[in-house]
Amino acid sequence: MSAWAADRQRSRVRPGDPGWPSDVSWQQLNQQVGGALIKVESPIAACVEAPTSAACAQLFKSLRNPYFIGDDVALTQHLGWVDAWTSKPSAYAVAARNASDVAAAVHFARRNNLRLVVKGGGHSYQGTSNAADSLLVWTRRMNEIRLHDGFVAAGCGGHVAPQRAVSVGAGAVWAQVYDAVTTQRGAYVQGGGCTTVGVAGLVQSGGFGSFSKAFGTAAANLLEAEVVTADGQVRVANACTNPELFWGLKGGGGGSLGVITRLTLRVHELPEKFGAVDMSIKAASPEAFRRLIGLFIDFYGKRLMNPHWGEQVRLQTNNIMRVSMLCQGLDRGAAQHAWQPFLEAVSAAPGDFRFESSPVIVSMTARDYWVPTTLKRALGLVKVDDRPGAPISNMYWPGDQLTVGEFVHGFDSAWLPAALLRDDQREALSDALFASSRQWWISLYFNKGLAGGSAEAIDAAKDTATSPAVLDAFALAIIGAEEQPAYPGIAGHEPDLARGRRAAQGIARAVAELRKVAPNGGAYVAESNYFEPDWQRAYWGTNYPRLQAAKTQFDPEGLFFVHNGVGSEDWSADGFSRKA
Template identity: 25%
Template structure:
């Protein structure tokens, strides 16, 4: 366990707090009288099995005066790998969230030279191994008025699992899983029929879950990345995947949660008890209503034949790609009816690239080849267009398909990255006018981000429609726009570590402007809360729609003091921009 003296030997604090006085209800900061003493931290560490960690930035050993050749070599080897990052208590998948107002301790360039700042990396981390650890940490944070964050892998596109001057509750090593043939929610009436399910603890990742279920001849609605946590933020934000068209969103498949709320009580939430909390947890966003310690998810029969299509088209001329993109979008109405789903990427950097990996469970190989070849033939007809790849194959299981989901042009781990999304409704694809509007908005969004110090790309997530549209929005708190959507187009931006803070702010403004093109043509729709612009305007409506007022009521019921607060999360408008002090009035 490390005391405050250890912190003084580490990286510089993210903010100067020496002359800061705590306001009414403000979170306590280091160097303030309210901050726990070294003895208090020591006692707390003992109460959680001596699993309290003084957290340092993951690249610290590559910076003077902390440079260590052997440790730095290991950092350089793992820096851009999810498997390394998820094992570092202070690491995030996207490194910009480790920084605070431009200051941090990033390790991919200019080793030894830049100063090492704590940035947004928490000061302390509890490596929670059991529910009692989680409850004790919640009590400690509440009693000492500390900023508390919850983390599994750090795979969060809004940086909600880290914060400056915070205490982190790290649940990554809670890995128990159990496949159940007939799960009955606790508190259900006698005689309630059970259904196939899997019970998972809060540290389980989808790669681990997919492997277990494959061994038991089952599948589950899950994320495209195997390193994403399965029990927490993915599903509480809605959760979508390749199987969503067939089985719905993740929130449509959760049967029960066990969660530690702000009063440190362990509560069971399902259709028979704490129903309001169960509703809020299924779509109301991560890190908001408590700490999920266990989730029960409905499982489905195995898939023995998944058609996978991989197409990469390169165009030397923008006019040709404009027409190809419009035709690509126009075909989604029919492809959606046939059951296709997957991920597409459109990048303009010297040349224009359209790449997509689409999947059809239980599809016919010959018919699928004819469907895709018809589109490829259209694209090939333009001057200056090269078909780099066009393949159709049958995969024997869902587990075999998983590694191909995010076969993107550029690796997206250990980089600075932000994204903004907007749901395109099904009706937009039913008329030439709607298709033209979407194609134009995507083109204009690309133009908005051409002249900034970032690499830009359009990501199109084709997972809505089908069973997603049949889900009952009254049963979950997920953004109702999911039920009428077909495609989720997004704008993604990545930049190098040496980009100045001023230019980073310009990148963020450019993202908001670019996504605004999509907002303008989709009134009444919304964004996916887990893949959203960090500066999303009118975020309450964009993320939660008509569900927001009820979500606020439930938030106040279970967390009246706002212990669980995160960026653009339910109730966060009651706090200042740093989420450290409550506002006198909500904006």
């Protein structure tokens, strides 16, 4: 083997390298994809040259709109992470319109030894939807949505009964799917709580919606996928055809096994009602806050750990508990009845607790949940894409805007096993949550653990690559910090690195307190620590060897690389050099 050939096996090429494709080669690729090749230029670059210009000010205002970011080939929803990564544009991108465009891009990257990146929604905290000097497969324009009354996966005829389903292009975001399935058709599909997250990314990460305890994870609802594998072949994957590839796509992490071009997901009957409970409670002292945590944990285990309830409770360092819970299948009276014991207990101790914001319990017709009505917008309950001519269905929740254009200081997660709610463990759990809250705020996402969920949701999740820890967890604890929008090298908009590092230290201490009672809880791959040292076990547990086998079968040369993704241990941190 020549030295050049050996080096080609070890390293991918960058612009300026001898093996970088010629202009003629790029023109041929552009012809092959019908003019969909883009030479990528980031709007952020102009701000580096003129940070005080009106155009730069407008850009940073626009970076708070997730739809603006999603529609720009060069941008990602998160702009970076302190001491980890910074969002950088690819050299070229194929704005794919179909699987043939994707296959052409994959063939080109493999033949020319290029770093390949895939971006749909661009919501990766780990920075996996961007890489400088790469070829990007951008699926944003592949957003067709089609409903089926009687879907049967390819090759499964005679084995399964037809069922309601929806086929979704890989570039669609959940707001578009909810509009088509729920608002327009009065049905339900299990997607993400954040409406601008990409459908393909959520499914591959094993993601959750507000009602996952009832309807399961997004991965567990996948019926079939069309995917382009590393050999450039367009394959169909389901339980009957390419079953190992199908299993790996269900929670094995995005961008590791292939490029999904279309997904078909199970459609459920829509509950009559969705509801919400919102309040904040201030404890008079740290000791009182510890009692409040214990009071809530006891209440949750007895009254809320069931398929009706999801979303979060936040425990803050200033002794405030913020409740932002959602429910499905309950009217307002039933929701009030469920919460009555907790509200009475808080009210009975005015010397210890007071409501900073009074309890609000509401119920609404489920079909109207994602409709951005004028009243909802006026009350600040929803936000919409404010660009001229943007579809009214481009809506998002105000709380989600806190992560748009952010520069992450630190982030981590831990699944909390339901065994901690037992009488002999509850005290230790409450102590750990309190000790953690002394270091940083904690959000407990009850919909991101399946314990207490429906038997159907749990059984379906068992047949995915997602960590088995989710099956026994009553909640996912998430701890993070960020600033927004910020970007290095732009005067007046630079991230505060010193503050970010202090925050990262506080987050690490907070997580360490939780690990004392949940040492084997693992973490959720899409919302986890970039610097996680034991990511194979933390993200996938006992499922990782099987994922490695699927990687070897469908991508033996490691064309698809993402940080802390399946097979990434064989490559350098930037994905350009194969380790010896």
